[in-house]
Amino acid sequence: MARKLLLTHIDVPGIQTFEVYRQKGGYRAVEKALKTLTPDDVVEEVKKSGLRGRGGAGFPTGMKWSFLAKPEGVPRYLVCNADESEPGTFKDRFLMTHIPHALIEGMIVSSYALGANTSYIYVRGEMMPQIRILERAIAEAKNAGFLGKNILGSGYDLELYVQPGGGAYICGEETALLESLEGKRGNPRIKPPFPAVSGLYNCPTVVNNVESIAATVPIINDGGEEYAKIGIERSTGTKLISAGGNINKPGVYEIELGLPVEEFIYSDEYCGGIAGGKRLKAVVAGGSSVPILPANLILKTLKGDSRLMTYESLADGGFQSGTMLGSGGFIVFDEDQCIVRNTWNFTRFYHHESCGQCSPCREGTGWMEKVLHKIEHGHGAFSDIDLLVDVSKKIEGNTICPLGDAAAWPVASAIRHFRDEFEWHVTHGQEAQTRNYGLAHYADPLEPVA
Amino acid sequence: MLSVKENEPVVFTDEMLGKFAEIVARYPEGRQKSALLPILHEVQAQYGWLSVPAMDSVAAYLELEPIEVYEVATFYTMFFLKPQGKFVLEVCRTGPCCLVGAERIMKHIETRLGVKEGEVTPDGLFSWRGVECLAACGYGPVLQIGPEYTFYENLTAESIDKLIEDLKDKAAAGSR
Ligand SMILES: Cc1cc2nc3c(=O)[nH]c(=O)nc-3n(C[C@H](O)[C@H](O)[C@H](O)COP(=O)(O)O)c2cc1C
Ligand code: FES
Numbered sequence: 001m002a003r004k005l006l007l008t009h010i011d012v013p014g015i016q017t018f019e020v021y022r023q024k025g026g027y028r029a030v031e032k033a034l035k036t037l038t039p040d041d042v043v044e045e046v047k048k049s050g051l052r053g054r055g056g057a058g059f060p061t062g063m064k065w066s067f068l069a070k071p072e073g074v075p076r077y078l079v080c081n082a083d084e085s086e087p088g089t090f091k092d093r094f095l096m097t098h099i100p101h102a103l104i105e106g107m108i109v110s111s112y113a114l115g116a117n118t119s120y121i122y123v124r125g126e127m128m129p130q131i132r133i134l135e136r137a138i139a140e141a142k143n144a145g146f147l148g149k150n151i152l153g154s155g156y157d158l159e160l161y162v163q164p165g166g167g168a169y170i171c172g173e174e175t176a177l178l179e180s181l182e183g184k185r186g187n188p189r190i191k192p193p194f195p196a197v198s199g200l201y202n203c204p205t206v207v208n209n210v211e212s213i214a215a216t217v218p219i220i221n222d223g224g225e226e227y228a229k230i231g232i233e234r235s236t237g238t239k240l241i242s243a244g245g246n247i248n249k250p251g252v253y254e255i256e257l258g259l260p261v262e263e264f265i266y267s268d269e270y271c272g273g274i275a276g277g278k279r280l281k282a283v284v285a286g287g288s289s290v291p292i293l294p295a296n297l298i299l300k301t302l303k304g305d306s307r308l309m310t311y312e313s314l315a316d317g318g319f320q321s322g323t324m325l326g327s328g329g330f331i332v333f334d335e336d337q338c339i340v341r342n343t344w345n346f347t348r349f350y351h352h353e354s355c356g357q358c359s360p361c362r363e364g365t366g367w368m369e370k371v372l373h374k375i376e377h378g379h380g381a382f383s384d385i386d387l388l389v390d391v392s393k394k395i396e397g398n399t400i401c402p403l404g405d406a407a408a409w410p411v412a413s414a415i416r417h418f419r420d421e422f423e424w425h426v427t428h429g430q431e432a433q434t435r436n437y438g439l440a441h442y443a444d445p446l447e448p449v450a
Numbered sequence: 451m452l453s454v455k456e457n458e459p460v461v462f463t464d465e466m467l468g469k470f471a472e473i474v475a476r477y478p479e480g481r482q483k484s485a486l487l488p489i490l491h492e493v494q495a496q497y498g499w500l501s502v503p504a505m506d507s508v509a510a511y512l513e514l515e516p517i518e519v520y521e522v523a524t525f526y527t528m529f530f531l532k533p534q535g536k537f538v539l540e541v542c543r544t545g546p547c548c549l550v551g552a553e554r555i556m557k558h559i560e561t562r563l564g565v566k567e568g569e570v571t572p573d574g575l576f577s578w579r580g581v582e583c584l585a586a587c588g589y590g591p592v593l594q595i596g597p598e599y600t601f602y603e604n605l606t607a608e609s610i611d612k613l614i615e616d617l618k619d620k621a622a623a624g625s626r
Binding site for chain 2: 075084085086087088089090092093118120124125126127128129159161163164165166167168169180181182183184185186201242243244245246250251252288329331333337341342345346349352353355
């Protein structure tokens with residue numbers, strides 16, 4: 001069995017409650033940090049752990065923390081990003097539902113490290129049940145003296161609040177999130193200044209994903225070096241992967257980074273193989289924004305190596321033949337799924353969710369949606385496929401926030417790897433309304449390229 | 451849930467005002483605008499949607515210009531700017547859920563309720579719409595119903611039929 005750090009006690013009855021969580025060793029990290037470590041020591045441990053942001057971008061958490069500006073007399077904030085809206089991703093909801101105190105404990109340790117005395121957890125508004133769960137957990141922790149004034153007699157004060165969003169994917173982008181938390185529309189800010197200098201209420205702010213924050217608990221308990229022993233290269237520790245689509249066992253799995261993708265998909269410990277005994281056609285490995293890969297490229301890199309669940313291995317080959325670990329939203333497509341239809345669906349999502357500030361994103365996502373709708377419904381031309389590539393290139397890199405890239409990549413990668421399926425929709429417009437292109441050659445082994 | 455007509459003035463109950471005050475206290479002095487989203491959720495939970503007079507009352511309470519409330523209410527998709535059915539079925543329509551049959555489920559709901567997306571059934575009980583990924587992709591198809599945002603997972607035609615009947619019973623019990 002693989003090591004678990006976040007979900008160790010997930011099956012213990014009552015682990016949602018403070019009492020049981022505490023019996024299982026919960027809040028030891030708070031005790032250790034507040035009683036034996038300085039805030040800088042905590043930052044140092046997180047640096048040593050090699051932990052990288054679990055929200056999608058994979059930026060080293062300890063380094064991000066060390067950038068936080070500390071002007072005298074100005075409050076600093078920690079804001080937890082629990083907006084979780086990237087299609088395919090449902091790990092944060094799982095963690096908050098089943099083991100909410102792991103997040104609360106992580107928030108206390110992290111807030112202490114950053115010198116924040118007020119911290120917020122921004123939860124997407126649709127997760128009202130999780131908001132209630134977190135509020136209850138906060139009340140319990142406060143009751144037990146782990147929140148509020150002079151925590152454990154250390155002289156450190158912390159108040160923790162939960163903030164609901166309003167149903168807008170863009171508010172997962174950290175500066176849009178801060179705007180939203182200030183009671184405004186979720187329009188991303190132009191950077192610089194970065195939140196580390198000017199974030200919430202123009203004060204220095206760190207925004208971290210739920211899982212990143214929860215991971216600080218085992219890091220403080222066992223030490224950063226222990227954490228760094230798990231994993232491969234610069235992919236240290238464990239990662240929550242939310243697996244969905246056409247698999248036998250959809251759900252949230254904690255893996256040690258470095259697990260082979262093939263094992264993750266086919267082993268009974270994880271996804272349990274493709275549902276209905278079908279064959280694998282494609283995978284979106286890290287949430288809808290990352291490039292889609294056909295079966296042959298997700299299982300092996302172009303060099304012929306086994307593809308591993310790490311930041312580096314999934315990205316091997318760049319965007320020509322690789323993808324990204326992203327948020328860990330692992331979406332599996334069986335042989336009967338239509339890549340064109342899915343691409344159209346994803347593009348509709350990005351069009352719907354674009355905040356509308358930048359014209360390349362606002363207009364470009366709309367164009368792509370329309371053109372993809374046309375191709376999917378059998379009215380496309382070959383030139384439409386090139387038009388899609390052209391529009392996607394004009395969005396990429398030309399917007400204030402990365403939502404534009406996130407919208408461009410799925411389209412560009414689908415055409416890169418599944419061009420013949422798009423062409424078939426053009427040449428067989430009628431037929432494409434009644435049957436799918438199928439697996440075709442997408443699982444055929446590729447000649448390794450040195 | 452209280453009902454409110456389009457132009458009816460909205461006066462918040464003491465209970466609601468108590469909640470609002472609790473929310474405002476979470477933010478630093480002078481940053482009460484941060485309370486806007488949580489308060490709009492409270493108001494929608496109370497009335498089922500956000501009427502203009504309701505938004506104006508929120509603006510007055512938070513000392514904001516009404517436009518500051520409107521521009522937020524129109525940006526976020528969770529807020530309803532016109533009356534809805536008593537139960538709004540919000541079905542995830544995004545890729546991962548479509549891989550496991552969300553489109554069929556939406557068709558079934560449309561047929562079963564006999565109204566198009568966004569419309570209210572003649573008895574005022576139901577409306578439905580497709581929404582984007584609800585972070586429950588492994589349990590799809592899924593739908594949620596506010597204001598508690600209860601989740602219904604692994605939907606089938608049968609489970610939808612049962613849910614609709616249960617909600618009808620619940621409404622009938624409530625009005626008795
Ligand atoms: C359009 C968009 C949506 C995002 N959604 C989320 C999200 O739902 N949750 C999240 O943690 N990060 C999300 N991010 C990434 C955040 O901007 C930010 O990088 C992250 O919260 C930082 O935390 P981490 O370093 O712990 O990963 C999103 C980014 C973009 C551009
Ligand atoms: S795609 Fe339906 S919940 Fe994520």
